Amino acid sequence: MELGASSTVLGSRSVNPADRNPNAGSNDYQTFLKMMTTQMQNQDPLNPMDSAEFAVQLATFSSVEQQTRTNELLATMQSQFGMMGMAQMAGWVGSEARAEMPARVTAGATLDLAPNPLIQADRVVMVVKDEDGTVVNRVDLPADTTQLDWTPVDVTGAPLPDGIYSFLLENYEGETKLTDSPVETWSRIKEVRGGANGMTLVLENEAEVSVASVTALRE
Template identity: 40%
Template sequence: MDISPVTAPAASSAEAKSTAALSSDFDTFLSLLTAQIRNQDPLQPADGTEYAAQLAQFANVEQSVRTNELLAQMSAALGAGSASDVAGWIGLEVRHDGPVTVAPGRTTRLHFDIPEVADRAELVALDAAGAEVMRRPLDPDAAHLDWHGGDGKGGQLPDGIYSLQVEAGAGDQALAPRPVRSFARVDEVALTAAGPELILDGGARIAPDRLDLLRAGA
């Protein structure tokens, strides 16, 4: 059963203010888009795909703002003295957008949200230094992938821990990179100067604000 980590009463007030701000921004965006369409050269009209990509980009920004606010609320709810609360997550599974472990016999279900306007998408893996080490095509209509470290072409990443993201595009327009989320079990909680850190099965480490769901361990 999924457990919502945000219960603070103040969240509803903050969300209302955020919604009002985003609504205002969206109205401004539509006004600018309308003006752009009205003033375009009728002999060389812009491709409809370009407008769709602009709407998708705005939707990406809107979703990122909402996600960041949710994570900030979660972080505030945890507070500086929450190590004992986080320790209660040991043995639970968390859904997070942090690094993923590649190891023999290990398959991880990756979850992602590719914009409907996208006509292509790729899964990109980065090593600990942030260097790109793999890029494999994805079905732009897919919502998940069972991944064992393969590049989709017969190649295999070495055992290790990798950061993942989805890069998509619509026509000639590149869309903003999308996060990749996956479930992992919390094995330990480390206390660091920056606050508690979750150590997942497989060795990946994440801050509590990298997760958005908790569930009972399998």
């Protein structure tokens, strides 16, 4: 299982709070105060700087310093939450996930599909495409089909060659096509990955899907 390697990659991208100087912000602030004090001591007594200007400088620097510390705290919390999520989702590896994604066709094996027909549809057609996007079959289904064990065949009834195929559902009301809706498939989870766009799952069917797109899990 490659989860450990993925966790390491995620960890290397995060910022370790221990590497930061906890007194960096305080040192900068003290330096600013010393500079301001020196400036006040050495100003022209005949043309002194307006005290309001000093107050504005002090308030501005204080605000920037506070925002910097807030950003650092949020970055630390995000890193910690990301690692917690990765650890929790390690248990998903080896399970099967259902999502809108292509499916791998293997000779002699049926596919467990989950169409999502529209409620107002009275006729639905499952469209099957190969990796090149060519339509290899159109299958009429009952309008209330939500679970389907399908034997992969082409429009002539011949078995489909092994490979990756995608599915969508055309919804009709009478002769009027309403819109397409997804057909979800199952695949076993090989790996959990973390990244800038959140956590994703790497599946045996060569697909990579976001965790948020998963609608069901099973052993």
